[in-house]
Amino acid sequence: MFTTRGEKGGNVTRVPPGVALQPMRGGFVLLVAGLALAAGAVIAGIGLVFVSLAEGFGPASWWWLALGVPATALTIFLLAGVYVTGTELIMRENPRNLIIAAALLGGTVPGLGALSIWWFWRGSDIVLHPELIDYPGWNRELIQQGLICGAGSAAAAIGCLVLALIAVRGARRARRDVARILRLRATGGPRPGIIIALPDPATWNHGGDVPIRYQDDSGGERTIRVRLNTYAHEIPVPGTPVIVFTDGDDLLVELDSDHPVEYHPDNRPYESDTSGGGS
Structure with missing residues (x-):
C-alpha cells in the first residue's frame, strides 16, 4: 500500500x-x-x-x-x-x-x-x-x-x-x-513504473519511503518518493512493477496486479517493526 x-x-x-x-x-x-x-x-x-x-x-x-x-x-x-x-x-x-x-x-x-x-x-x-x-x-x-x-x-x-x-x-x-x-483510477492516465530501491532501514517505522520511477506525459522518466506501508517481511524488491495514476496535480501509486510481487528475502534490518502499516 x-x-x-x-x-x-x-x-x-x-x-x-x-x-x-x-x-x-x-x-x-x-x-x-x-x-x-x-x-x-x-x-x-x-x-x-x-x-x-x-x-x-x-x-x-x-x-x-x-x-x-x-x-x-x-x-x-x-x-x-x-x-x-x-x-x-x-x-x-x-x-x-x-x-x-x-x-x-x-x-x-x-x-x-x-x-x-x-x-x-x-x-x-x-x-x-x-x-x-x-x-x-x-x-x-x-x-x-x-x-x-x-x-x-x-x-x-x-x-x-x-x-x-x-x-x-x-x-x-x-x-x-x-x-x-x-x-484518479478512473481519469488519471495509468503510467507504468517500477520501485527502484528499498526503504531505508534507519527510518523504517510501520513502513518507509521508496523511490518510484515512471514515464511522464512527454515520454521521459520521472522519479518520485512515496511511502510504502507494509509488513517488514512483505517489502517488494527493487524492479517491482507499479502503476502510477496522475492527472497532473495529484497522483496515486499501486502495485501492478498483472505481475506477481517478489518480496525482499532479507527482512532482518526491518524486523524491529513487524506490525505493518495498514496494508
Missing part, C-alpha cells in the same frame, strides 16, 4: 479494486445508535444484578440477566455490523474505530444513568427502609452512589460527544480520500 501524503497505520485509506463509494445513509447512523443503546442495556442489566445483590434482594437480583444477556448478544451483533459497514463506507481504520469507541462510550450514558436512577429510587422512599425512619441521613450512602453514577454518565456523555466529533471529521476526510483515489 503506497501513500503520497505520508499517511500510515490506521490513517491509510484502503480502497479495494472495483468498489464504489457508497453514500453515507441514515441506516448507518441508526446502526451506531443501536449499538450504543444495546451497550447501555448491557451495563444497566449486569450492573443492576450486582447492586441488587448488594442491597439484599437475593436470588431475585438474577432476573436482571434477562436484560443483560440478550443485550450482550445484540451488542456483539451490532458491533460486527458497524465494523463491516463502517469499513465499506469509510475504508480507513482510525475513524471507523473511533465511531465504534464513541458508540460504546455513548452506551455508558444510559447504562450509568439507569443505575443512578435506581440508587436515587432506593434512597428516596422511606417505605423501602421503614426500620431506618428514626435515623437522619439513612439514605446518604445511597444518594452518594446515585450521584457517582450520574457524574459518570455525564462524563461519558461529554467524552462521547468529543469522540463523535473527531470520528465524523476523520470519516469525512477518509471519504474524500476514497473519492480522490477512485477519481
Whole structure:
C-alpha cells in the first residue's frame, strides 16, 4: 500500500479494486445508535444484578440477566455490523474505530444513568427502609452512589460527544480520500513504473519511503518518493512493477496486479517493526 501524503497505520485509506463509494445513509447512523443503546442495556442489566445483590434482594437480583444477556448478544451483533459497514463506507481504520469507541462510550450514558436512577429510587422512599425512619441521613450512602453514577454518565456523555466529533471529521476526510483515489483510477492516465530501491532501514517505522520511477506525459522518466506501508517481511524488491495514476496535480501509486510481487528475502534490518502499516 503506497501513500503520497505520508499517511500510515490506521490513517491509510484502503480502497479495494472495483468498489464504489457508497453514500453515507441514515441506516448507518441508526446502526451506531443501536449499538450504543444495546451497550447501555448491557451495563444497566449486569450492573443492576450486582447492586441488587448488594442491597439484599437475593436470588431475585438474577432476573436482571434477562436484560443483560440478550443485550450482550445484540451488542456483539451490532458491533460486527458497524465494523463491516463502517469499513465499506469509510475504508480507513482510525475513524471507523473511533465511531465504534464513541458508540460504546455513548452506551455508558444510559447504562450509568439507569443505575443512578435506581440508587436515587432506593434512597428516596422511606417505605423501602421503614426500620431506618428514626435515623437522619439513612439514605446518604445511597444518594452518594446515585450521584457517582450520574457524574459518570455525564462524563461519558461529554467524552462521547468529543469522540463523535473527531470520528465524523476523520470519516469525512477518509471519504474524500476514497473519492480522490477512485477519481484518479478512473481519469488519471495509468503510467507504468517500477520501485527502484528499498526503504531505508534507519527510518523504517510501520513502513518507509521508496523511490518510484515512471514515464511522464512527454515520454521521459520521472522519479518520485512515496511511502510504502507494509509488513517488514512483505517489502517488494527493487524492479517491482507499479502503476502510477496522475492527472497532473495529484497522483496515486499501486502495485501492478498483472505481475506477481517478489518480496525482499532479507527482512532482518526491518524486523524491529513487524506490525505493518495498514496494508
